[in-house]
Amino acid sequence: MDENKIIHIIEQDSEADTCRKEITPKLYHAGWNDDQILEQRTFTDGKIIVIGKVAKRAKPKKADYLLRYSQNFPIAVVEAKKRYKTASAGLQQAKDYAEILDLKFAYATNGRDIIEYDFNTGIEKEISEFPSPQQLWNRLNEANPIDKDIIPTLLKPFYTNPDKPPRYYQTIAINRTIQAILEGRKRALLCMATGTGKTTTAFQIIYKLWNNRWNTKGEFRRPKVLFLADRSVLITDPHSKDFAAFEDARCLIPVDGAVTSREIYFSTYQSLAEDESRLGQFRKFPRDFFDLIVIDECHRGSASDESNWRRILDYFNHAVQLGLTATPLRDDNRDTYLYFGNPLYTYSLKQGIEDGFLAPYMVHYVTPSTDTQHGWRPQAGQKDKYGNEIPDGVYTTPDFENSLSHLPRTKAVAKHLFGLMKKNGRMDKTIVFCVNQEHADQVRRELNNLNTDFTRQNPNYVVRIVSDDGDIGKGFLGKFMDIDELYPVIVTTSKLLSTGVDVPTCQNVVLFRQVNSMTEFKQIVGRGTRVREDKGKMFFRLIDYAGSANRQFSDPEFDGEPPLITSEEIDENGDTIDGTFTTEADNFEIPPEMDESDFEDFDPNRVTTPRPKFYVTEGEVSIVAESVQILDQSGKLRTVEFTQHSKEQVTTMFTDADEFKRAWLNVDTRKQIIETLENGGISFAQLAEITQIKNADYFDLLCHVAYGMKPLTRKQRAERVKTADKLQTYSAKAQEVIQLIIEKYIEFGADELHPNIIQVHPISTKGNVSEIVNEFGGIDQFKQALNDIQQLIYAA
Numbered sequence: 001m002d003e004n005k006i007i008h009i010i011e012q013d014s015e016a017d018t019c020r021k022e023i024t025p026k027l028y029h030a031g032w033n034d035d036q037i038l039e040q041r042t043f044t045d046g047k048i049i050v051i052g053k054v055a056k057r058a059k060p061k062k063a064d065y066l067l068r069y070s071q072n073f074p075i076a077v078v079e080a081k082k083r084y085k086t087a088s089a090g091l092q093q094a095k096d097y098a099e100i101l102d103l104k105f106a107y108a109t110n111g112r113d114i115i116e117y118d119f120n121t122g123i124e125k126e127i128s129e130f131p132s133p134q135q136l137w138n139r140l141n142e143a144n145p146i147d148k149d150i151i152p153t154l155l156k157p158f159y160t161n162p163d164k165p166p167r168y169y170q171t172i173a174i175n176r177t178i179q180a181i182l183e184g185r186k187r188a189l190l191c192m193a194t195g196t197g198k199t200t201t202a203f204q205i206i207y208k209l210w211n212n213r214w215n216t217k218g219e220f221r222r223p224k225v226l227f228l229a230d231r232s233v234l235i236t237d238p239h240s241k242d243f244a245a246f247e248d249a250r251c252l253i254p255v256d257g258a259v260t261s262r263e264i265y266f267s268t269y270q271s272l273a274e275d276e277s278r279l280g281q282f283r284k285f286p287r288d289f290f291d292l293i294v295i296d297e298c299h300r301g302s303a304s305d306e307s308n309w310r311r312i313l314d315y316f317n318h319a320v321q322l323g324l325t326a327t328p329l330r331d332d333n334r335d336t337y338l339y340f341g342n343p344l345y346t347y348s349l350k351q352g353i354e355d356g357f358l359a360p361y362m363v364h365y366v367t368p369s370t371d372t373q374h375g376w377r378p379q380a381g382q383k384d385k386y387g388n389e390i391p392d393g394v395y396t397t398p399d400f401e402n403s404l405s406h407l408p409r410t411k412a413v414a415k416h417l418f419g420l421m422k423k424n425g426r427m428d429k430t431i432v433f434c435v436n437q438e439h440a441d442q443v444r445r446e447l448n449n450l451n452t453d454f455t456r457q458n459p460n461y462v463v464r465i466v467s468d469d470g471d472i473g474k475g476f477l478g479k480f481m482d483i484d485e486l487y488p489v490i491v492t493t494s495k496l497l498s499t500g501v502d503v504p505t506c507q508n509v510v511l512f513r514q515v516n517s518m519t520e521f522k523q524i525v526g527r528g529t530r531v532r533e534d535k536g537k538m539f540f541r542l543i544d545y546a547g548s549a550n551r552q553f554s555d556p557e558f559d560g561e562p563p564l565i566t567s568e569e570i571d572e573n574g575d576t577i578d579g580t581f582t583t584e585a586d587n588f589e590i591p592p593e594m595d596e597s598d599f600e601d602f603d604p605n606r607v608t609t610p611r612p613k614f615y616v617t618e619g620e621v622s623i624v625a626e627s628v629q630i631l632d633q634s635g636k637l638r639t640v641e642f643t644q645h646s647k648e649q650v651t652t653m654f655t656d657a658d659e660f661k662r663a664w665l666n667v668d669t670r671k672q673i674i675e676t677l678e679n680g681g682i683s684f685a686q687l688a689e690i691t692q693i694k695n696a697d698y699f700d701l702l703c704h705v706a707y708g709m710k711p712l713t714r715k716q717r718a719e720r721v722k723t724a725d726k727l728q729t730y731s732a733k734a735q736e737v738i739q740l741i742i743e744k745y746i747e748f749g750a751d752e753l754h755p756n757i758i759q760v761h762p763i764s765t766k767g768n769v770s771e772i773v774n775e776f777g778g779i780d781q782f783k784q785a786l787n788d789i790q791q792l793i794y795a796a
Helices: 015-029 087-101 133-143 168-182 198-211 233-240 244-249 310-315 331-340 349-355 407-424 437-450 467-481 518-525 548-553 642-653 657-664 667-679 684-691 698-707 714-722 732-748 755-759 769-775 779-793
Strands: 037-042 048-051 054-057 062-070 073-080 105-109 114-118 123-127 187-192 225-229 250-252 264-268 292-295 320-325 345-347 361-368 404-406 429-433 462-464 490-493 506-511 540-544 564-569 582-585 614-616 623-631
Touching: 015 037, 015 062, 015 073, 048 667, 062 087, 062 133, 073 087, 073 133, 087 105, 087 114, 087 168, 168 187, 168 198, 168 320, 168 345, 187 198, 187 331, 198 225, 198 233, 198 244, 198 292, 198 320, 225 233, 233 250, 233 264, 244 250, 320 331, 361 407, 404 407, 404 437, 407 429, 407 437, 407 506, 407 540, 407 614, 429 437, 437 462, 437 490, 462 467, 506 518, 540 548, 642 657, 642 667, 642 684, 642 698, 657 667, 657 698, 684 698, 714 732, 714 779, 732 755, 732 769, 732 779, 755 769, 755 779, 769 779
Parallel strands: 073 105, 187 320, 187 345, 225 264, 225 292, 250 264, 292 320, 361 540, 361 564, 404 614, 429 490, 429 506, 462 490, 506 540, 582 623
Antiparallel strands: 037 062, 048 054, 062 073, 105 114, 114 123, 361 623, 564 582, 564 623
């Protein structure tokens, strides 16, 4: 830099000016170079906020500076403030960002003063200049020593893919795992929510070790890696997509023999497993053949002592074993954690939703009359469709479609779901989880017959995909997963889509069976959490007819609660019973290697015993409960009417109507109020629909809900403005413009009352901008006229 160059600093400089003139030069002076300095770097996508039937994003988190020691090893964050502000004003945000990004050094500066926070020591202090990269690296090593022999490999860059750079949490997971493996750890676990890129993360870990010739024996060769899963789609998809960079070094292990000339191998447990009738395919490999085994969806039984699949892991016990799971520790996956140990890193569903990488969801609870605490009881001597007498007793949700098939219940639920989709979008991709294959076929038939206007155009509008459907089901699955394929729209299934299948555009996840496992429930929720903004998929609905979601959400260890939950009761026709609706607020190709394991949970030791089942085809079923839930400020779900939630949002900001009115009259403040309410999940369209107040100003709608005031329509407010004496002082042409502006207010509301309205038809027909403004005496006078109109509108 030119030492004689003079940089002028003025008090009015923006934050960007402070960065350019003072902070960046100080970083250069400390020895940081352009490759190590990342300026204005966003590291989240911005939380998705659901407002009625639409969604918007909050601002993403953005660091003013991210400092990295090497290409993929960030080490510090710097928060910049304007020069006239104190440096300490930015420290808390710097610390928050550092914790999220797993960094040990946080800095805040106004260009003049620099404050450092060291997470290793807990010391906060003011410093005169930034530390150099080497100084920070040395301090990091002093606090958490790293073996000098592994540092060169640890700091090597990831595989570069400009179209898919690693997200911040993936970088953390990759670096922690690489370090643990290089340090000699034999078993490791990563817990990352469905849809957050476990496969991408695994690829980067494997590639870095492979590219740097790491192996367990310290030989000069690339490692042998096995990628293991329990469904063929979970290996064929990564093999052909994420791992394509390995080219001929990768292979799918063939059924008829072991190939030993490749380096990256893919297989299902089932292909390698053994039983009483066959020797395991895995035994064709030497026990020390693999250096690394990555087990995808490892919570699905691989670590159980009784599992046949565990024999594979025990046989290859010389290899480092890395488990990937989407579910935190639970009673039903405890074996996984006992085997692999605590996760090296956890990225939860809740954090994914907060960062905007995962789609939020609304939960709709719907209760058929058969599923209440009273259940369903047959009449004395009642017979089923086959003439079998139905045993007396009270049948409840766990019994339906297991010991008792109840067709009227299925019809009522199908009709209710049809109504919801008719209201929200009949082309929204929908997964319906049923009790079993027979039940899935019954639901498919009922939905088909309710949608004949669509099925006449395409008979595959609604299909069943289960193991009995064979190749036909595989074809439907491929089309359902393809974001560019319209059909099928609705898929009924039992176990198929609960895990391992990526349907990015799925907008409705329907539970018509009980889900008692938190692990499985999270997997099911994960079917809808992927975001496809380009396809209009920003959030999804979880519709529960069996009470499963309610039980799982009440679990204190559940994370990632929905911003909106509804509940209602339906009658035998699938219609909502009056007064029961409540709200709680806050190019794919099926590979030939797919087999029956892709269509059901596979258990080689499973033995099925037939049991009596009765079929009820007549009777009436009503929907007796329907509700919606929200998150409160503490992040917990609570039941509350939507109008009550709106009231609390308004009265928290303004104690009475007069205070609210004074704030509303200011255009900028009004915008802030509306934005705050929308960020709190308040949809004015939804509020108007629930209160049945039409054509009212937002102001009246909120005053009615929050303060009990009688609402006026926009037309009633406008009529009093048209004849106001204050507006009669303007020229005749100006008054014509004023009348047209008022008409725009009546039609669209107060959002139209801004200076640019003179460019909107039919106001624009009264002249060009200059001519219209001059009729008022100039731009200032025109703005004053707009302000007067607003004051008069809200005078009452």
